[in-house]
Amino acid sequence: MYPDPQKITRVTSLGGGPIGGGWAAHFLARGYDVTLYLHDAGETAAFEAVLDTAWKSLTDLGLAPGASRDRLRVVTDLQQAVEGAQFIQESAPENLSLKRKLYAELGRLVTPDVVIGSSTSGLTMTDIQADCATPERCVIGHPFNPPYLLPLVEIVGGRSTDPAAVAWAGAFYESAGKAPLIMKKEIPGFVATRLQEALWREALHMVANGEASAADIDTALINGPAPRMAIQGQCMAFHVACGAGGMATNLDQFGPALKLPWTRLDAPELTQQLRDRMVDGCNEMAAGRRFEDMAAKRDQQIVAVLRAIRDTS
Amino acid sequence: MYPDPQKITRVTSLGGGPIGGGWAAHFLARGYDVTLYLHDAGETAAFEAVLDTAWKSLTDLGLAPGASRDRLRVVTDLQQAVEGAQFIQESAPENLSLKRKLYAELGRLVTPDVVIGSSTSGLTMTDIQADCATPERCVIGHPFNPPYLLPLVEIVGGRSTDPAAVAWAGAFYESAGKAPLIMKKEIPGFVATRLQEALWREALHMVANGEASAADIDTALINGPAPRMAIQGQCMAFHVACGAGGMATNLDQFGPALKLPWTRLDAPELTQQLRDRMVDGCNEMAAGRRFEDMAAKRDQQIVAVLRAIRDTS
Numbered sequence: 001m002y003p004d005p006q007k008i009t010r011v012t013s014l015g016g017g018p019i020g021g022g023w024a025a026h027f028l029a030r031g032y033d034v035t036l037y038l039h040d041a042g043e044t045a046a047f048e049a050v051l052d053t054a055w056k057s058l059t060d061l062g063l064a065p066g067a068s069r070d071r072l073r074v075v076t077d078l079q080q081a082v083e084g085a086q087f088i089q090e091s092a093p094e095n096l097s098l099k100r101k102l103y104a105e106l107g108r109l110v111t112p113d114v115v116i117g118s119s120t121s122g123l124t125m126t127d128i129q130a131d132c133a134t135p136e137r138c139v140i141g142h143p144f145n146p147p148y149l150l151p152l153v154e155i156v157g158g159r160s161t162d163p164a165a166v167a168w169a170g171a172f173y174e175s176a177g178k179a180p181l182i183m184k185k186e187i188p189g190f191v192a193t194r195l196q197e198a199l200w201r202e203a204l205h206m207v208a209n210g211e212a213s214a215a216d217i218d219t220a221l222i223n224g225p226a227p228r229m230a231i232q233g234q235c236m237a238f239h240v241a242c243g244a245g246g247m248a249t250n251l252d253q254f255g256p257a258l259k260l261p262w263t264r265l266d267a268p269e270l271t272q273q274l275r276d277r278m279v280d281g282c283n284e285m286a287a288g289r290r291f292e293d294m295a296a297k298r299d300q301q302i303v304a305v306l307r308a309i310r311d312t313s
Numbered sequence: 314m315y316p317d318p319q320k321i322t323r324v325t326s327l328g329g330g331p332i333g334g335g336w337a338a339h340f341l342a343r344g345y346d347v348t349l350y351l352h353d354a355g356e357t358a359a360f361e362a363v364l365d366t367a368w369k370s371l372t373d374l375g376l377a378p379g380a381s382r383d384r385l386r387v388v389t390d391l392q393q394a395v396e397g398a399q400f401i402q403e404s405a406p407e408n409l410s411l412k413r414k415l416y417a418e419l420g421r422l423v424t425p426d427v428v429i430g431s432s433t434s435g436l437t438m439t440d441i442q443a444d445c446a447t448p449e450r451c452v453i454g455h456p457f458n459p460p461y462l463l464p465l466v467e468i469v470g471g472r473s474t475d476p477a478a479v480a481w482a483g484a485f486y487e488s489a490g491k492a493p494l495i496m497k498k499e500i501p502g503f504v505a506t507r508l509q510e511a512l513w514r515e516a517l518h519m520v521a522n523g524e525a526s527a528a529d530i531d532t533a534l535i536n537g538p539a540p541r542m543a544i545q546g547q548c549m550a551f552h553v554a555c556g557a558g559g560m561a562t563n564l565d566q567f568g569p570a571l572k573l574p575w576t577r578l579d580a581p582e583l584t585q586q587l588r589d590r591m592v593d594g595c596n597e598m599a600a601g602r603r604f605e606d607m608a609a610k611r612d613q614q615i616v617a618v619l620r621a622i623r624d625t626s
Contacts, residue, residue, distance in 0.1 A: 057612045061619065122573070144537040145554055149615050152536035179536035185524050189575030192537035194519065195512045195530070198576040200547055202511035207590050208581040212504050214560075214594025216494055218546025223465035223492035224457040224505035226546070230539040231622060233531025234513055241458055247527075260435070262502030263511040265578035268521040277520050281527025297625075299370045302462050304621035306374065309544060312610075312617045 002113055002137075002164065003086060005172035009033055012085035014102075016043045016074075019119050020091030021050035022147035027089075028072055029055070029148070030177050031064035035073045037081035039092075044074065054148040061149075064177075082110050087172060089141065091119040099123065100131045107133035115165050115172070117141030117155075121193060124186050125158030135160035139169045142190055143178075151179035154190040195234075202263050227309075231301045239282040240294045247282040251275050315426055315450075315477065316399060318485035322346055325398035327415075329356045329387075332432050333404030334363035335460035340402075341385055342368070342461070343490045344377035348386045350394035352405075357387065367461040374462075377490075395423050400485060402454065404432040412436065413444045420446035428478050428485070430454030430468075434506060437499050438471030448473035452482045455503055456491075464492035467503040508547075515576050540622075544614045552595040553607045560595040564588045 012035040013024040024036045024047075038044060055069065075081045082088060088110065092102055099120070106116060112134045118125065121142055129135035139157050144150040153173045157166045166182060173180040183190060189197060206212040212220075228237050235247065242249040251270060258267035268274065286294065325348040326337040337349045337360075351357060368382065388394050395401060401423065405415055412433070419429060425447040431438065434455055442448035452470050457463040466486045470479045479495060486493040494504060502510055519525040525533075541550050548560065555562040564583060571580035581587060599607065 053609065053612065056609075057616045060613075060616045122570070146612065146615075149612060149619070150537055150540065152533060154533070179532060181529055181532050181536075183525070183529075185522075187519075187524050188573060190533075191519065191525050191529055192533040194515055194576050195533060196538045196547070198511040198515035198578045199508045200551075201571070201576060201578045201580040202507055203547060204571075204583075204587065204591070205581045206500075206504065206507065207594070208584070208587045209498075211498050211500050212496070214548040214591055215598055216496075216504055217508065218548050218598065219492060219494050220465060220467070220503075220505040221508060221542050221546040222544070223494075224463055225509045226539060226543040227463065229534050230543045230618060231535070233534040233539070234509070234516060235527040235531050238513075257435070258514070258517075260501060263507050263514060263578070265511045265514045265576070267514040268518045270517075271521070274517065274521045278517070278527050281520070285528055285531065296366065296369075299366065299459065299462060300373075301622060301625045302459075303370045303373045304625045305543060305618050306462070308617035308621035309614060312614045 002115060002168045005168055006175050008086045008172060008175070010035070010084055011087045011089065012037065012081050013089045013091065014081065015039070015091035015119075016047035016050070017091065018050055018145065019143065019147055020089070021047045022054055022145075023089045023091060023119070023143065024072065025051050025054035025058060026148045027176065028069055029058035029061075029063050029067050031067040032176070033071045033073075035075060035081055035085060037078060038074060038076050041076050047074070054146070057149055078105065079109055082106065085110070085114060088114060088116045089119065090116055094120060094122055096123055096127055099128045103128055103132040103135075103138060107135075110134075112137055115139060115168055117169055119143055119147075121190075122188075124188075125156065125161060126186060127158070129158045129160055136162035137165045139166050141169055141173060144192060151177070152181060152192055153178045154181050154183055154192060156183035156186050156190070158186065198265055202265065205264050227302050227305050228298070230305060232298055235278065235282055236285055236294075239286065240291055240298055244291055246279070246286070246291065248279045251278060315428060315481045318481055319488050321399045321485060321488070323348070323397055324400045324402065325350065325394055326402045326404065327394065328352070328404035328432075329360035329363070330404065331363055331458065332456065332460055333402070334360045335367055335458070336402045336404060336432070336456065337385065338364050338367035338371060339461045340489065341382060342371035342374075342376050342380050344380040345489070346384045346386075348388060348394055348398060350391060351387060351389050354389050360387070367459070370462055391418065392422055395419065398423070398427060401427060401429045402432065403429055407433060407435050409436055409440055412441045416441055416445040416451060420448075423447075425450055428452060428481055430482055432456055432460075434503075435501075437501075438469065438474060439499060440471070442471045442473055449475035450478045452479050454482055454486060457505060464490070465494060465505055466491045467494045467496055467505060469496035469499050469503070471499065511578055515578065518577050540615050540618050541611070543618060545611055548591065548595055549598055549607075552599065553604055553611055557604055559592070559599070559604065561588075561592045564591060
């Protein structure tokens, strides 16, 4: 029913702010024909500023063959905007009734074989798709800011979404140079924002209690966990740090540390099921590599990251 | 009373595991004469493996003039180990009674003008220094693993520590090429581990609830918040993302999002005092720079980090 995600050439980005504009820049850089919809022609200058900024970085990262800013068309009519589109990225303001009306209209204007991805960070697709006549092709495709640089796209459907549309979105975003994460459940904050928000709230607690300043928080992250997290995430960071025993050693030996007051967030109970999910998950990611090799690779990559930061400071 | 921290040339690292051995490697690379104390000569091979691994990365990052592995002396006698040392980094096992005995002995063996820094991550200096006759020069100097790569050192004294020793440790670690964070209070987990632990526990909750897998957690971090966090931390990431309004806009407009269930960790109350501390803290870090310039710098550095990771993958 849906077209081959590898063969998509024309996409539409609805919204010209930092997110919608950033998406347009990303798709242009990957070699697509892009139509950008602006709610108001007065937003043109702000959008062009986003595109100018993004294009510098995208050029540095390397453009796809044939990629060009000339392949952009900017319109302020919604029907024109979606005409001929093979995929639509929606980045309208975070307002449920506004989005519901928009999706009702998109349901009328867009043929049902075109997947629509929403950049929403705070709403659910179940709510957004309520008044859409073709909710089955509507998914969330949540980017991380700035969307032209950070590869993550979190993908999840609503109650009325066709699982095939979710799978299609994953394949399409991957083909468009993104790192898709297909979510298992529709939860507030998705995955990345939840992780970041836990850290952020712990930071605010420390500042509120006079335990640390804003500068202390950033100093700690920049010089401590963040460079390693950019390479290994957190699960593999612990897996590799624990030597040959990996995540099993981490949880079996240091599990009691989950009871220590090292954050205001209580840990879940360390059941056998949770332990096994973490251990199996890390072993799958390790894919048979020896921990010595993974540690050496980690070090090599941390050195590269630290040098990159130093050389651009 | 304490010697000039810039003029220190001879340091001792107590312990040859990944932390003590990593410290020895770091100090060697910064051009110090280093004495390493091993509890048992049988630990020599493991230590040498740590040093071999570390030296590759340290060489890549750039050695200080005169730095050489030949300036290392390995001993198994504690008195010999501390003889002539101008600074001591202690990385003994995380066992309170063992550390207390060790500090009692160090109190007898080491002249009181030599600062002793402990790598402990889970104990407090107030507890560790209890049986030491010269507790005033004992501080915590907590590194982040791997200590030869990640620059962070969290510094805090115990109840009997001289504030001058804490300040001295900050100046010494900085002079030794580290990024010192002098803490305002003695709290469990210090700053960096608390931030990381909040994120980690939220991750475990998601895995326990079937909302995400270990691979999902790492995918989300690596492709989402982590590369930006490695450059800006989290406070400045939000400050710059909110445009000219900065952290004030973040908290005044999006403060209500702190009540949303985006993590299992409840946020602190957003009092005027907390708001002002965050806003003032970010403005101080911005030091008059325009947000457009900071955003452009952020993008340039994220590009460099992403390229560094890609080129070493």
